[in-house]
Amino acid sequence: MCYRPAVYPAVPSAAPTSESIRDRLARAAFALFADQGYESTTIDDITRAAGVARRTFFRHFPSKEDVIFPDHDSVLDRVRWYLGASTKTEPVFAVAEATRLIFESFMETPERTIARYRLTREVSALRDREVASVAKYERVLSDYLRSRLPDTSEAALAAHIAAASFVAAHNQVLREWLRSGGAKDPRPALEAAVATVSDLMAPLIVRSSRQGPSSAG
Amino acid sequence: MCYRPAVYPAVPSAAPTSESIRDRLARAAFALFADQGYESTTIDDITRAAGVARRTFFRHFPSKEDVIFPDHDSVLDRVRWYLGASTKTEPVFAVAEATRLIFESFMETPERTIARYRLTREVSALRDREVASVAKYERVLSDYLRSRLPDTSEAALAAHIAAASFVAAHNQVLREWLRSGGAKDPRPALEAAVATVSDLMAPLIVRSSRQGPSSAG
DNA sequence: ACCGTAGTGGCACTAAGTGCCATGCAACAA
DNA sequence: TTGTTGCATGGCACTTAGTGCCACTACGGT
Numbered sequence: 001m002c003y004r005p006a007v008y009p010a011v012p013s014a015a016p017t018s019e020s021i022r023d024r025l026a027r028a029a030f031a032l033f034a035d036q037g038y039e040s041t042t043i044d045d046i047t048r049a050a051g052v053a054r055r056t057f058f059r060h061f062p063s064k065e066d067v068i069f070p071d072h073d074s075v076l077d078r079v080r081w082y083l084g085a086s087t088k089t090e091p092v093f094a095v096a097e098a099t100r101l102i103f104e105s106f107m108e109t110p111e112r113t114i115a116r117y118r119l120t121r122e123v124s125a126l127r128d129r130e131v132a133s134v135a136k137y138e139r140v141l142s143d144y145l146r147s148r149l150p151d152t153s154e155a156a157l158a159a160h161i162a163a164a165s166f167v168a169a170h171n172q173v174l175r176e177w178l179r180s181g182g183a184k185d186p187r188p189a190l191e192a193a194v195a196t197v198s199d200l201m202a203p204l205i206v207r208s209s210r211q212g213p214s215s216a217g
Numbered sequence: 218m219c220y221r222p223a224v225y226p227a228v229p230s231a232a233p234t235s236e237s238i239r240d241r242l243a244r245a246a247f248a249l250f251a252d253q254g255y256e257s258t259t260i261d262d263i264t265r266a267a268g269v270a271r272r273t274f275f276r277h278f279p280s281k282e283d284v285i286f287p288d289h290d291s292v293l294d295r296v297r298w299y300l301g302a303s304t305k306t307e308p309v310f311a312v313a314e315a316t317r318l319i320f321e322s323f324m325e326t327p328e329r330t331i332a333r334y335r336l337t338r339e340v341s342a343l344r345d346r347e348v349a350s351v352a353k354y355e356r357v358l359s360d361y362l363r364s365r366l367p368d369t370s371e372a373a374l375a376a377h378i379a380a381a382s383f384v385a386a387h388n389q390v391l392r393e394w395l396r397s398g399g400a401k402d403p404r405p406a407l408e409a410a411v412a413t414v415s416d417l418m419a420p421l422i423v424r425s426s427r428q429g430p431s432s433a434g
Numbered sequence: 435a436c437c438g439t440a441g442t443g444g445c446a447c448t449a450a451g452t453g454c455c456a457t458g459c460a461a462c463a464a
Numbered sequence: 465t466t467g468t469t470g471c472a473t474g475g476c477a478c479t480t481a482g483t484g485c486c487a488c489t490a491c492g493g494t
Contacts, residue, residue: 021473042449053474058451128349135348153393157410160385161417168381172374193374200378200421204413238442259480270443275482 022060024050026070030115033068038123065129068116072133075105076140083144091148091209092162092202095141096194099166102137103190106174110182117178138167145205155208162201169193239277239287241267246284247332255340282346285333289350292322293357300361308365308426309379309419312358313411316383319354320407323391327399334395355384362422372425379418386410 019027028049032041043064047054061067079098086094106113120127145159173193177186236244245266249258260281264271278284296315303311323330337344362376390410394403 043451044449055452055475056473059472062451064450128345128352131349131352132345135352153406156393157386157389157413160389161382161414164381164385165378168377169374172377176370176373189370196374196421197378200417204417260482261480272444272483273442276441279482281481 021050021052021056022070025052025057025060026067029067030112033119034115038119038126065126068119068126068129069133071105071109072136075102076136078105079137079140083140086144087148091145092198092205094148095145095162095166096198098141098144099170099194100190103170103174103186107186113174114178114182117175134167134171137170138163141166149205149208152208158201158204158208162197162205165197165201166194169197238267238269238273242269242274242277243284243287247329250285250336251332255336255343282343285336285343285346286350288322288326289353292319293353295322296354296357300357303361304365308362309415309422311365312362312379312383313415315358315361316387316411317407320387320391320403324403330391331395331399334392351384351388354387355380358383366422366425369425375418375421375425379414379422382414382418383411386414 025046029041029046032045032049036045043054043057046067047057057067061070066072079101082101083094083098086097089097116126116130120130142159142163145162146156149155149159170190170193173186173190176189177183242263246258246263249262249266253262260271260274263284264274267274274284278287283289296318299318300311300315303314306314333343333347337347359376359380362379363373366372366376387407387410390403390407393406394400
């Protein structure tokens with residue numbers, strides 16, 4: 001018995017156990033960030049508010065920045081799963097649908113998306129983090145397109161351009177919705193943007209899909 | 218005279234003063250990262266190797282990650298300057314030229330570009346950092362395009378798609394060159410990629426440039 | 435010789451993130 | 465009931481990035 005066994009229950013009476021520790025941490029973090037800012041909120045503050053130990057935070061989130069994107073990995077998995085099952089559909093159509101999937105994941109928790117937007121505008125570290133997570137979506141899309149296209153550098157270029165364009169369209173619609181304060185339904189704007197990119201990219205992808213050098217001339 | 222005045226010259230005999238401290242730090246950092254890895258190299262290691270005090274490192278680079286991209290800000294300024302002067306040229310042409318400008322900045326220091334590539338593949342934090350700096354280029358391009366286009370959401374969308382496409386093409390050519398080990402001149406591939414994107418984006422930009430709603434109907 | 439400025443050295447301090455082990459708890463087996 | 469096994473958490477020590485502050489030096493101007 002080297003240590004004093006003062007292990008009180010983490011949360012004496014409040015906070016029913018129904019909410020997972022991970023959710024408690026994320027909720028406490030968002031609240032504190034909104035209240036006193038990201039940089040002046042320490043991990044100690046968050047864990048105190050969530051009623052857990054400091055060490056526990058890093059068991060649920062690899063870093064302080066990651067708590068802003070609590071479900072990023074699951075969305076990424078969902079997109080991967082969808083595209084993994086889309087071996088028969090038209091590649092551009094599948095990527096368009098994946099773009100909608102990503103967009104809907106942001107619309108599932110609008111308050112959090114808005115809070116995150118506020119934070120990423122103010123804290124450059126978080127902005128960089130968001131950019132990095134968007135790049136992961138782009139990577140998933142381009143990997144899929146490359147898997148559906150011949151193994152040429154022209155097709156690889158087309159895949160990257162298309163993936164970047166869909167992601168750019170997604171971001172533009174999302175940002176415009178966020179800048180407007182999350183007023184009206186952004187889905188029509190997303191449909192228009194996805195249609196624009198689909199029309200733009202279809203010939204590029206089709207051209208890349210053409211096998212063999214016989215058509216060059 | 219509270220402190221002992223043991224202020225020896227930082228570098229007794231080696232390292233002529235011709236090289237700036239900033240360059241010494243960057244060179245030492247690249248050497249150490251290549252030798253013993255990024256994460257197991259501390260700022261102390263770098264400053265010891267460069268013959269300066271630890272505190273001095275952070276006067277030249279805001280963080281350890283930034284030492285990998287020592288001239289990123291100057292390149293960004295160069296691109297901004299070029300685009301700022303391109304108020305008369307065709308927007309797509311100007312952005313294409315800006316893309317070449319960015320690419321050339323990487324080709325100015327090929328060894329460093331290659332070393333950076335190796336590091337960003339292994340260290341996720343550096344990969345994220347690179348993605349963030351690429352996003353800054355994309356931002357500069359899209360800001361320029363928006364400034365040259367009418368203030369509509371369609372034009373904004375077109376600007377973002379075009380900027381993302383040029384950057385994606387740039388990255389694809391650069392990555393392919395890096396993966397090939399930096400063998401042959403990548404400029405022809407860049408020209409082809411830039412031409413592809415230019416052809417693809419020209420109609421989108423032209424369509425966005427059309428003023429007035431009279432054409433909608 | 436005197437001053438102001440800019441860059442550097444040195445030190446203390448905060449906070450993020452990691453490693454390690456003890457503890458508590460739930461499921462399960464005897 | 466008791467023992468065991470596995471897992472998640474608590475708690476602590478430690479390293480390291482990054483900041484604030486002040487002393488010192490060098491250099492240029494007067």
